[in-house]
Amino acid sequence: xxxxxxxxxxxxxxxxxxxxxxxxxxxxxxxxxxxxxxxxxxxxxxxxxxxxxxxxxxxxxxxxxxxxxxxxxxxxxxxxxxxxxxxxxxxxxxxxxxxxxxxxxxxxxxxxxxxxxxxxxxxxxxxxxxxxxxxxxxxxxxxxxxxxxxxxxxxxxxxxxxxxxxxxxxxxxxxxxxxxxxxxxxxxxxxxxxxxxxxxxxxxxxxxxxxxxxxxxxxxxxxxxxxxxxxxxxxxxxxxxxxxxxxxxxxxxxxxxxxxxxxxxxxxxxxx
Amino acid sequence: xxxxxxxxxxxxxxxxxxxxxxxxxxxxxxxxxxxxxxxxxxxxxxxxxxxxxxxxxxxxxxxxxxxxxxxxxxxxxxxxxxxxxxxxxxxxxxxxxxxxxxxxxxxxxxxxxxxxxxxxxxxxxxxxxxxxxxxxxxxxxxxxxxxxxxxxxxxxxxxxxxxxxxxxxxxxxxxxxxxxxxxxxxxxxxxxxxxxxxxxxxxxxxxxxxxxxxxxxxxxxxxxxxxxxxxxxxxxxxxxxxxxxxxxxxxxxxxxxxxxxxxxxxxxxxxx
Numbered sequence: 001x002x003x004x005x006x007x008x009x010x011x012x013x014x015x016x017x018x019x020x021x022x023x024x025x026x027x028x029x030x031x032x033x034x035x036x037x038x039x040x041x042x043x044x045x046x047x048x049x050x051x052x053x054x055x056x057x058x059x060x061x062x063x064x065x066x067x068x069x070x071x072x073x074x075x076x077x078x079x080x081x082x083x084x085x086x087x088x089x090x091x092x093x094x095x096x097x098x099x100x101x102x103x104x105x106x107x108x109x110x111x112x113x114x115x116x117x118x119x120x121x122x123x124x125x126x127x128x129x130x131x132x133x134x135x136x137x138x139x140x141x142x143x144x145x146x147x148x149x150x151x152x153x154x155x156x157x158x159x160x161x162x163x164x165x166x167x168x169x170x171x172x173x174x175x176x177x178x179x180x181x182x183x184x185x186x187x188x189x190x191x192x193x194x195x196x197x198x199x200x201x202x203x204x205x206x207x208x209x210x211x212x213x214x215x216x217x218x219x220x221x222x223x224x225x226x227x228x229x230x231x232x233x234x235x236x237x238x239x240x241x242x243x244x245x246x247x248x249x250x251x252x253x254x255x256x257x258x259x260x261x262x263x264x265x266x267x268x269x270x271x272x
Numbered sequence: 273x274x275x276x277x278x279x280x281x282x283x284x285x286x287x288x289x290x291x292x293x294x295x296x297x298x299x300x301x302x303x304x305x306x307x308x309x310x311x312x313x314x315x316x317x318x319x320x321x322x323x324x325x326x327x328x329x330x331x332x333x334x335x336x337x338x339x340x341x342x343x344x345x346x347x348x349x350x351x352x353x354x355x356x357x358x359x360x361x362x363x364x365x366x367x368x369x370x371x372x373x374x375x376x377x378x379x380x381x382x383x384x385x386x387x388x389x390x391x392x393x394x395x396x397x398x399x400x401x402x403x404x405x406x407x408x409x410x411x412x413x414x415x416x417x418x419x420x421x422x423x424x425x426x427x428x429x430x431x432x433x434x435x436x437x438x439x440x441x442x443x444x445x446x447x448x449x450x451x452x453x454x455x456x457x458x459x460x461x462x463x464x465x466x467x468x469x470x471x472x473x474x475x476x477x478x479x480x481x482x483x484x485x486x487x488x489x490x491x492x493x494x495x496x497x498x499x500x501x502x503x504x505x506x507x508x509x510x511x512x513x514x515x516x517x518x519x520x521x522x523x524x525x526x527x528x529x530x531x532x533x534x535x536x537x538x539x540x541x542x543x544x
Contacts, residue, residue, distance in 0.1 A: 157446050167479025174429050174453055181446055183454055207439025 035232055035257040037270045039212060043152055044184070044202045044231070046193075046217035047162035047169055049241045051149075051178065051263075052139035055079060059243065061135050069123060076243055078114060085110035085117075093192070100190040103164045108133040137168045141176045142238065148263020149179050155272040157181045157206055161199070161215070163192045182206070194225035202231075216266065220253055227255035234258035234266055307504055307529040309542045311484060315424055316456070316474045316503070318465075318489035319434035319441055321513045323421075323450065323535075324411035327351060331515065333407050341395060348515055350386060357382035365464070372462040375436045380405040409440045413448050414510065420535020421451050427544040429453045429478055433471070433487070435464045454478070466497035474503075488538065492525055499527035506530035506538055 045051055062075025089106050092098040111133050115121050124132070149158060159182045162169050166187045173180055184205055189197040202213050210230030217223050218238040227233045235256045239248050252259075260266035317323055334347025361378050364370040383405050387393050396404070421430055431454045434441050438459045445452055456477055461469040474485050482502035489495050490510040499505045507528045511520050524531075532538035 157442070165479075166477040170429070170454055170478055182442055188460060205438040206442055207437075 037214075037258075040156065040214045040232065040270070041208045041212040042157045042159060042202060042206045043214050043216055043234075044159050044161040044226075045180075046215075046219060046222050047160045047172075048136075048139065048164060049238055050216070050218040050236075051145050051160075052141050052172060052176075053238075053240070054136065054139045055241060055243045057138045057140060058135050061132065065132070071120075071123070073118070073120070078118070079243070081114045081117065082107070082110055085113040088113075090192070100192075102187065104133070104136065104168060107136045136164070137171060139172055141178060142262070144262040144264045146176070146178060148265075148267050151264065151267035152270065152272045153179045153181070155270065156214075157208075159184050159202060159206065161193070161202060162186070163198075193222060196229055199226055199229040199231065214258070214270075220249065220256075223253070224255045227257075232257045234260060234270075236260040236262050236266060309486075309530075312428065312486045312504065312542070313480045313484040314429045314431060314474060314478045315486050315488055315506075316431050316433040316498075317452075318487075318491060318494050319432045319444075320408075320411065320436060321510055322488070322490040322508075323417050323432075324413050324444060324448075325510075325512070326408065326411045327513065327515045329410050329412060330407050333404065337404070343392075343395070345390070345392070350390070351515070353386045353389065354379070354382055357385040360385075362464070372464075374459065376405070376408065376440060379408045408436070409443060411444055413450060414534070416534040416536045418448070418450060420537075420539050423536065423539035424542065424544045425451045425453070427542065428486075429480075431456050431474060431478065433465070433474060434458070435470075465494060468501055471498055471501040471503065486530070486542075492521065492528075495525070496527045499529075504529045506532060506541075508532040508534050508538060 048054055058079050059075050062073060062078065065071065066073055066075075086106055089101075089109055093101055093106075108129070111129055112121075115124055115129070152158060158180050160169055160173070160180055162183075162185045164185055166183060166185050169185055170183045172178075173183055182205065184201045186192045186195075186198045188201055188205075189195065191197045193199065199215075202208075202215075203210050206213075211232070213231045214234055215223065215226035215231040216234040216236075217226070218236055218241065220235070223233040223235055233256050235253075235258070237248055237250060239246070241248075258266070258269055260269050320326055330351050331347050334345060334350065337343065338345055338347075358378055361373075361381055365373055365378075380401070383401055384393075387396055387401070424430060430452045432441055432445070432452055434455075434457045436457055438455060438457050441457055442455045444450075445455055454477065456473045458464045458467075458470045460473055460477075461467065463469045465471065471487075474480075474487075475482050478485075483504070485503045486506055487495065487498035487503040488506040488508075489498070490508055490513065492507070495505040495507055505528050507525075507530070509520055509522060511518070513520075530538070530541055532541050
C-alpha cells in the first residue's frame with residue numbers, strides 16, 4: 001500500500017523492484033517453442049488500462065471535486081461503481097439485444113446511474129457531468145509506455161485495438177505523443193471486443209494474416225478471446241490499474257505466448 | 273524537359289528554383305482575411321500524387337520489364353492508359369450503379385484491359401500481372417514530404433484521406449516512415465471521394481468540426497469538393513506527378529485558401 005508521500009512513479013518503481021516481478025510467470029519451454037517473434041508483423045494493443053492509466057486522472061479529478069464542492073466522496077468506490085454501471089449498460093449491447101452505443105455515451109449514462117445511487121444527483125449539473133465523464137478521454141500513459149512503443153515501432157507495425165471511440169483514442173494518442181502507426185477501435189466495426197468483427201479489423205486494415213498479429217494487453221479475458229481468434233498474445237501486469245492495494249493475478253495462462261514486466265521489457269523480449 | 277543525365281531530385285530542384293515557383297498564385301488579400309490557420313486542428317492529405325510519386329516506381333518497373341522480356345513498351349503511354357482504364361471502371365462505381373470495389377482490384381482489372389488493348393495479353397502471366405499491379409502500393413514520397421509532415425505534425429493532427437485501401441496506404445506510410453497520426457481511406461466508408469461520406473470520415477474519426485479541417489492536395493478537383501464539404505483547403509504543385517514534360521495548371525482558384533510550393537513551404541505558411 002502507498003503512503004501519501006509516495007508518488008505514483010516511485011510507487012511503481014518499488015513494485016517493479018519487488019515481489020511482483022519475481023512472481024511473473026516464466027515463459028514455459030512449450031510456449032517458447034510454439035511462439036516465434038519473427039513471424040509477427042503487427043502488434044495490436046488494448047489501450048485503456050494496458051497502455052494508459054485511467055485511475056490516476058479520475059482520482060485527481062475526484063479530489064478536486066471534493067475540494068470545490070466541500071464533499072467527502074470516496075472516489076475509489078465511485079470509480080469501481082462507475083465501471084460496474086458501465087458493464088451493466090453494456091450487457092444487452094454485447095448480447096446484441098441493443099444496437100452499438102459509443103463508449104463515451106455509456107460512461108456518461110453510467111455516471112447518472114451512480115450519482116443517483118449515491119444520492120448525489122442534485123449536486124452535479126448536466127454540464128458538470130459532461131465534463132466529469134470526459135475523464136475517460138484524459139487517461140495518461142504508464143511510465144514505460146512511450147519508450148516501449150518507440151522501441152517496438154522500429155520492428156513492428158503498432159495499432160491500438162480499443163473499445164473506446166476513434167476520436168477519443170486518437171486525441172489521447174496525439175496528446176501524449178504515443179507512436180502508434182494507426183488507431184483502430186471497435187467503432188470501425190460498430191461493435192466491441194470480444195466480437196470477431198473487432199479483432200478482424202487488425203488483419204483487414206493492416207493487410208496481414210491473423211497469425212502475423214501479436215495481441216498485447218494486460219487483461220486476460222481480452223487475451224483469451226484474441227488467442228481464440230487466431231492471434232498470438234503478450235501480457236504484462238498493470239498492478240496500479242485500479243489504484244494501489246489491489247492484488248493481481250500473475251498465474252500463467254495457456255492462451256498467453258509472451259509474458260513481460262512492462263512495454264520496455266516486451267520490446268526486449270521481442271528483440272526490438 | 274529532362275535529359276537522361278538529370279536525376280529526379282535534381283530535376284525537381286531545378287524546377288523548384290525556376291519559373292514554376294515564380295508563377296505560383298499569391299494568396300489574395302480576400303483569401304488571407306477569410307483563412308485563419310489558428311482555427312485549424314486537423315490536416316487531411318490526399319495521398320497518391322500529393323504526398324507520394326507513383327510515376328517513378330512505375331517507369332522503373334516498366335524499364336525492368338522491357339529489359340527482362342526484350343520488349344519496347346512505352347511505359348509513359350501505358351501509365352496514362354492504365355489510369356484512363358481505371359477511371360473507365362470507376363464511372364459506374366462512382367455513380368453508385370455498382371457496389372464499392374477496392375482500388376487495388378480496379379487497378380488489377382484495368383491492367384488486363386490495357387494489356388489486351390496493346391496486344392500484350394500473351395506476354396504476361398496472372399502472377400506477373402498481380403506483381404505489376406502492386407506497383408500502386410509501392411509509391412515513394414516526394415523529396416519534401418517527410419520533412420514537411422514532420423514539421424506540420426508538431427502543430428496539427430495529420431491524417432491521410434485517400435481513395436486507396438487501408439492496408440495499401442498503411443504499408444506505404446510505414447515503409448517510408450511518414451509521420452501521419454492516422455491513416456483514413458474511403459475503405460472505411462466503403463466509398464470514394466468526392467462522396468461526402470468519405471470527407472466526413474475526417475471530422476467523425478478525429479472529433480473536430482468541418483471548419484477545423486484543412487484539406488491538403490495537389491489536385492484541384494479534390495480541393496473543390498473538399499471546400500464544398502466545408503473544409504478549408506491547401507494546394508501545392510506536383511509538376512512531375514505524370515513524369516517530366518507535363519504542363520500544370522497554376523492559376524488561382526476560388527476554392528483554394530492556401531497556396532504552397534511544397535509541404536515544407538506549407539509548414540512555413542501555417543507557422544509550423
